[in-house]
Amino acid sequence: SFSTHPSLSEEDELSGILRKLSLENYHPIFEEQEINMDDFLTLTHGDLSELGITQELPRQQILQAIKQINNRKEKKLTNSRP
Amino acid sequence: LNEDTRQPPWEGPKDLESLLHDIGCSKHLPIFQKQDIDLRIxxxxxxxxxxxxxxxxxxxRRRMVSCIARLTSGIQVHLDR
Structure with missing residues:
Protein backbone atom coordinates (compact mmCIF):
# COMPACT_ATOMS: atom_id res chain seq x y z
CA SER A 1 0.00 0.00 0.00
CA PHE A 2 1.09 3.53 -0.69
CA SER A 3 -0.06 5.02 2.59
CA THR A 4 2.31 5.30 5.54
CA HIS A 5 0.02 6.98 8.04
CA PRO A 6 1.53 7.25 11.46
CA SER A 7 -0.89 5.80 13.98
CA LEU A 8 -1.08 5.78 17.74
CA SER A 9 -0.23 2.09 17.95
CA GLU A 10 2.92 2.67 15.88
CA GLU A 11 4.03 5.39 18.23
CA ASP A 12 3.37 3.08 21.16
CA GLU A 13 5.45 0.43 19.46
CA LEU A 14 8.44 2.75 19.09
CA SER A 15 8.34 3.84 22.71
CA GLY A 16 8.00 0.16 23.67
CA ILE A 17 11.10 -0.77 21.69
CA LEU A 18 13.13 1.98 23.33
CA ARG A 19 11.82 1.04 26.77
CA LYS A 20 12.85 -2.58 26.26
CA LEU A 21 16.39 -1.37 25.49
CA SER A 22 16.28 1.01 28.48
CA LEU A 23 16.79 3.81 25.98
CA GLU A 24 13.53 5.62 26.63
CA ASN A 25 15.52 8.79 27.31
CA TYR A 26 16.02 9.00 23.54
CA HIS A 27 12.30 8.89 22.81
CA PRO A 28 11.90 12.70 22.81
CA ILE A 29 14.41 12.95 19.92
CA PHE A 30 12.24 10.69 17.76
CA GLU A 31 9.11 12.49 18.86
CA GLU A 32 10.51 15.95 18.16
CA GLN A 33 11.62 14.87 14.70
CA GLU A 34 8.21 13.24 14.06
CA ILE A 35 9.80 9.89 13.25
CA ASN A 36 7.17 7.16 12.94
CA MET A 37 7.70 3.41 12.96
CA ASP A 38 8.24 3.22 9.16
CA ASP A 39 10.86 5.97 9.35
CA PHE A 40 12.48 4.37 12.38
CA LEU A 41 12.97 1.09 10.53
CA THR A 42 14.97 2.87 7.79
CA LEU A 43 17.48 4.53 10.13
CA THR A 44 21.18 3.99 9.58
CA HIS A 45 24.23 4.59 11.75
CA GLY A 46 24.71 7.96 10.03
CA ASP A 47 21.06 8.90 10.56
CA LEU A 48 21.33 8.22 14.29
CA SER A 49 24.41 10.46 14.49
CA GLU A 50 22.56 13.15 12.59
CA LEU A 51 19.73 12.84 15.11
CA GLY A 52 22.20 13.48 17.92
CA ILE A 53 22.52 9.93 19.21
CA THR A 54 26.28 10.13 19.39
CA GLN A 55 27.10 7.39 21.89
CA GLU A 56 28.16 4.19 20.20
CA LEU A 57 26.46 1.67 22.51
CA PRO A 58 22.92 3.06 22.25
CA ARG A 59 23.42 3.50 18.54
CA GLN A 60 24.38 -0.16 18.14
CA GLN A 61 21.47 -1.30 20.32
CA ILE A 62 18.99 0.67 18.24
CA LEU A 63 20.46 -0.59 14.94
CA GLN A 64 20.30 -4.16 16.26
CA ALA A 65 16.63 -3.73 17.18
CA ILE A 66 15.85 -2.24 13.75
CA LYS A 67 17.56 -5.18 12.06
CA GLN A 68 15.63 -7.73 14.12
CA ILE A 69 12.26 -6.11 13.40
CA ASN A 70 13.03 -5.83 9.68
CA ASN A 71 14.13 -9.49 9.56
CA ARG A 72 10.97 -10.57 11.34
CA LYS A 73 8.85 -8.52 8.93
CA GLU A 74 10.61 -10.05 5.93
CA LYS A 75 10.10 -13.58 7.23
CA LYS A 76 6.41 -12.90 7.74
CA LEU A 77 6.21 -11.60 4.17
CA THR A 78 8.06 -14.64 2.77
CA ASN A 79 5.88 -17.08 4.72
CA SER A 80 2.68 -15.45 3.53
CA ARG A 81 3.66 -15.89 -0.11
CA PRO A 82 2.00 -18.88 -1.81
CA LEU B 1 -12.71 11.71 -26.74
CA ASN B 2 -12.31 10.69 -23.18
CA GLU B 3 -8.72 11.32 -22.05
CA ASP B 4 -9.06 9.18 -18.96
CA THR B 5 -9.76 5.92 -20.77
CA ARG B 6 -6.67 6.32 -22.95
CA GLN B 7 -4.35 7.17 -20.06
CA PRO B 8 -2.43 4.31 -18.48
CA PRO B 9 -3.64 3.77 -14.93
CA TRP B 10 -1.72 5.96 -12.51
CA GLU B 11 -2.08 4.51 -9.06
CA GLY B 12 -0.17 7.32 -7.38
CA PRO B 13 -1.59 10.45 -5.81
CA LYS B 14 -3.45 12.90 -8.05
CA ASP B 15 -1.67 15.97 -6.70
CA LEU B 16 0.89 17.08 -4.14
CA GLU B 17 -1.79 17.78 -1.56
CA SER B 18 -3.05 14.19 -1.57
CA LEU B 19 0.49 12.81 -1.62
CA LEU B 20 1.45 14.81 1.48
CA HIS B 21 -1.78 13.74 3.13
CA ASP B 22 -1.02 10.07 2.43
CA ILE B 23 2.34 10.26 4.22
CA GLY B 24 1.04 12.34 7.11
CA CYS B 25 2.79 15.53 5.99
CA SER B 26 -0.17 17.78 5.16
CA LYS B 27 1.03 20.55 7.42
CA HIS B 28 4.08 21.05 5.19
CA LEU B 29 1.99 21.83 2.08
CA PRO B 30 2.28 25.65 2.49
CA ILE B 31 6.09 25.44 2.18
CA PHE B 32 5.71 23.86 -1.26
CA GLN B 33 2.90 26.18 -2.30
CA LYS B 34 5.01 29.20 -1.39
CA GLN B 35 7.76 27.89 -3.68
CA ASP B 36 5.27 27.06 -6.48
CA ILE B 37 6.21 23.37 -6.30
CA ASP B 38 3.64 20.99 -7.82
CA LEU B 39 3.60 17.19 -7.80
CA ARG B 40 5.83 16.94 -10.88
CA ILE B 41 8.50 19.23 -9.43
CA ARG B 61 11.77 14.46 5.25
CA ARG B 62 12.51 10.73 5.33
CA ARG B 63 8.92 9.92 4.33
CA MET B 64 9.07 12.41 1.45
CA VAL B 65 12.40 11.03 0.17
CA SER B 66 11.12 7.42 0.37
CA CYS B 67 7.89 8.41 -1.35
CA ILE B 68 9.74 10.21 -4.17
CA ALA B 69 11.96 7.15 -4.68
CA ARG B 70 8.99 4.78 -4.68
CA LEU B 71 6.87 6.84 -7.05
CA THR B 72 9.64 7.70 -9.51
CA SER B 73 10.74 4.05 -9.73
CA GLY B 74 7.07 3.16 -10.29
CA ILE B 75 6.90 5.59 -13.19
CA GLN B 76 10.07 4.12 -14.67
CA VAL B 77 8.69 0.58 -14.48
CA HIS B 78 5.55 1.80 -16.16
CA LEU B 79 7.44 3.46 -19.01
CA ASP B 80 9.65 0.40 -19.50
CA ARG B 81 6.68 -1.85 -20.17
Missing amino acids: FLSLTEEDLKEIGITLFGP
Missing part, protein backbone atom coordinates in the same frame (compact mmCIF):
# COMPACT_ATOMS: atom_id res chain seq x y z
CA PHE B 42 8.17 17.57 -6.02
CA LEU B 43 9.03 14.20 -7.55
CA SER B 44 12.33 15.67 -8.80
CA LEU B 45 13.46 16.95 -5.41
CA THR B 46 16.43 15.53 -3.54
CA GLU B 47 16.92 15.30 0.22
CA GLU B 48 19.19 18.38 0.01
CA ASP B 49 16.46 20.30 -1.85
CA LEU B 50 13.94 19.43 0.85
CA LYS B 51 16.34 20.66 3.54
CA GLU B 52 16.94 23.85 1.62
CA ILE B 53 13.26 24.74 1.29
CA GLY B 54 12.79 24.19 5.02
CA ILE B 55 11.73 20.58 5.67
CA THR B 56 13.80 20.44 8.82
CA LEU B 57 12.06 17.58 10.63
CA PHE B 58 13.79 14.25 10.06
CA GLY B 59 10.67 12.05 9.96
CA PRO B 60 8.64 13.98 7.38
Whole structure:
Protein backbone atom coordinates (compact mmCIF):
# COMPACT_ATOMS: atom_id res chain seq x y z
CA SER A 1 0.00 0.00 0.00
CA PHE A 2 1.09 3.53 -0.69
CA SER A 3 -0.06 5.02 2.59
CA THR A 4 2.31 5.30 5.54
CA HIS A 5 0.02 6.98 8.04
CA PRO A 6 1.53 7.25 11.46
CA SER A 7 -0.89 5.80 13.98
CA LEU A 8 -1.08 5.78 17.74
CA SER A 9 -0.23 2.09 17.95
CA GLU A 10 2.92 2.67 15.88
CA GLU A 11 4.03 5.39 18.23
CA ASP A 12 3.37 3.08 21.16
CA GLU A 13 5.45 0.43 19.46
CA LEU A 14 8.44 2.75 19.09
CA SER A 15 8.34 3.84 22.71
CA GLY A 16 8.00 0.16 23.67
CA ILE A 17 11.10 -0.77 21.69
CA LEU A 18 13.13 1.98 23.33
CA ARG A 19 11.82 1.04 26.77
CA LYS A 20 12.85 -2.58 26.26
CA LEU A 21 16.39 -1.37 25.49
CA SER A 22 16.28 1.01 28.48
CA LEU A 23 16.79 3.81 25.98
CA GLU A 24 13.53 5.62 26.63
CA ASN A 25 15.52 8.79 27.31
CA TYR A 26 16.02 9.00 23.54
CA HIS A 27 12.30 8.89 22.81
CA PRO A 28 11.90 12.70 22.81
CA ILE A 29 14.41 12.95 19.92
CA PHE A 30 12.24 10.69 17.76
CA GLU A 31 9.11 12.49 18.86
CA GLU A 32 10.51 15.95 18.16
CA GLN A 33 11.62 14.87 14.70
CA GLU A 34 8.21 13.24 14.06
CA ILE A 35 9.80 9.89 13.25
CA ASN A 36 7.17 7.16 12.94
CA MET A 37 7.70 3.41 12.96
CA ASP A 38 8.24 3.22 9.16
CA ASP A 39 10.86 5.97 9.35
CA PHE A 40 12.48 4.37 12.38
CA LEU A 41 12.97 1.09 10.53
CA THR A 42 14.97 2.87 7.79
CA LEU A 43 17.48 4.53 10.13
CA THR A 44 21.18 3.99 9.58
CA HIS A 45 24.23 4.59 11.75
CA GLY A 46 24.71 7.96 10.03
CA ASP A 47 21.06 8.90 10.56
CA LEU A 48 21.33 8.22 14.29
CA SER A 49 24.41 10.46 14.49
CA GLU A 50 22.56 13.15 12.59
CA LEU A 51 19.73 12.84 15.11
CA GLY A 52 22.20 13.48 17.92
CA ILE A 53 22.52 9.93 19.21
CA THR A 54 26.28 10.13 19.39
CA GLN A 55 27.10 7.39 21.89
CA GLU A 56 28.16 4.19 20.20
CA LEU A 57 26.46 1.67 22.51
CA PRO A 58 22.92 3.06 22.25
CA ARG A 59 23.42 3.50 18.54
CA GLN A 60 24.38 -0.16 18.14
CA GLN A 61 21.47 -1.30 20.32
CA ILE A 62 18.99 0.67 18.24
CA LEU A 63 20.46 -0.59 14.94
CA GLN A 64 20.30 -4.16 16.26
CA ALA A 65 16.63 -3.73 17.18
CA ILE A 66 15.85 -2.24 13.75
CA LYS A 67 17.56 -5.18 12.06
CA GLN A 68 15.63 -7.73 14.12
CA ILE A 69 12.26 -6.11 13.40
CA ASN A 70 13.03 -5.83 9.68
CA ASN A 71 14.13 -9.49 9.56
CA ARG A 72 10.97 -10.57 11.34
CA LYS A 73 8.85 -8.52 8.93
CA GLU A 74 10.61 -10.05 5.93
CA LYS A 75 10.10 -13.58 7.23
CA LYS A 76 6.41 -12.90 7.74
CA LEU A 77 6.21 -11.60 4.17
CA THR A 78 8.06 -14.64 2.77
CA ASN A 79 5.88 -17.08 4.72
CA SER A 80 2.68 -15.45 3.53
CA ARG A 81 3.66 -15.89 -0.11
CA PRO A 82 2.00 -18.88 -1.81
CA LEU B 1 -12.71 11.71 -26.74
CA ASN B 2 -12.31 10.69 -23.18
CA GLU B 3 -8.72 11.32 -22.05
CA ASP B 4 -9.06 9.18 -18.96
CA THR B 5 -9.76 5.92 -20.77
CA ARG B 6 -6.67 6.32 -22.95
CA GLN B 7 -4.35 7.17 -20.06
CA PRO B 8 -2.43 4.31 -18.48
CA PRO B 9 -3.64 3.77 -14.93
CA TRP B 10 -1.72 5.96 -12.51
CA GLU B 11 -2.08 4.51 -9.06
CA GLY B 12 -0.17 7.32 -7.38
CA PRO B 13 -1.59 10.45 -5.81
CA LYS B 14 -3.45 12.90 -8.05
CA ASP B 15 -1.67 15.97 -6.70
CA LEU B 16 0.89 17.08 -4.14
CA GLU B 17 -1.79 17.78 -1.56
CA SER B 18 -3.05 14.19 -1.57
CA LEU B 19 0.49 12.81 -1.62
CA LEU B 20 1.45 14.81 1.48
CA HIS B 21 -1.78 13.74 3.13
CA ASP B 22 -1.02 10.07 2.43
CA ILE B 23 2.34 10.26 4.22
CA GLY B 24 1.04 12.34 7.11
CA CYS B 25 2.79 15.53 5.99
CA SER B 26 -0.17 17.78 5.16
CA LYS B 27 1.03 20.55 7.42
CA HIS B 28 4.08 21.05 5.19
CA LEU B 29 1.99 21.83 2.08
CA PRO B 30 2.28 25.65 2.49
CA ILE B 31 6.09 25.44 2.18
CA PHE B 32 5.71 23.86 -1.26
CA GLN B 33 2.90 26.18 -2.30
CA LYS B 34 5.01 29.20 -1.39
CA GLN B 35 7.76 27.89 -3.68
CA ASP B 36 5.27 27.06 -6.48
CA ILE B 37 6.21 23.37 -6.30
CA ASP B 38 3.64 20.99 -7.82
CA LEU B 39 3.60 17.19 -7.80
CA ARG B 40 5.83 16.94 -10.88
CA ILE B 41 8.50 19.23 -9.43
CA PHE B 42 8.17 17.57 -6.02
CA LEU B 43 9.03 14.20 -7.55
CA SER B 44 12.33 15.67 -8.80
CA LEU B 45 13.46 16.95 -5.41
CA THR B 46 16.43 15.53 -3.54
CA GLU B 47 16.92 15.30 0.22
CA GLU B 48 19.19 18.38 0.01
CA ASP B 49 16.46 20.30 -1.85
CA LEU B 50 13.94 19.43 0.85
CA LYS B 51 16.34 20.66 3.54
CA GLU B 52 16.94 23.85 1.62
CA ILE B 53 13.26 24.74 1.29
CA GLY B 54 12.79 24.19 5.02
CA ILE B 55 11.73 20.58 5.67
CA THR B 56 13.80 20.44 8.82
CA LEU B 57 12.06 17.58 10.63
CA PHE B 58 13.79 14.25 10.06
CA GLY B 59 10.67 12.05 9.96
CA PRO B 60 8.64 13.98 7.38
CA ARG B 61 11.77 14.46 5.25
CA ARG B 62 12.51 10.73 5.33
CA ARG B 63 8.92 9.92 4.33
CA MET B 64 9.07 12.41 1.45
CA VAL B 65 12.40 11.03 0.17
CA SER B 66 11.12 7.42 0.37
CA CYS B 67 7.89 8.41 -1.35
CA ILE B 68 9.74 10.21 -4.17
CA ALA B 69 11.96 7.15 -4.68
CA ARG B 70 8.99 4.78 -4.68
CA LEU B 71 6.87 6.84 -7.05
CA THR B 72 9.64 7.70 -9.51
CA SER B 73 10.74 4.05 -9.73
CA GLY B 74 7.07 3.16 -10.29
CA ILE B 75 6.90 5.59 -13.19
CA GLN B 76 10.07 4.12 -14.67
CA VAL B 77 8.69 0.58 -14.48
CA HIS B 78 5.55 1.80 -16.16
CA LEU B 79 7.44 3.46 -19.01
CA ASP B 80 9.65 0.40 -19.50
CA ARG B 81 6.68 -1.85 -20.17
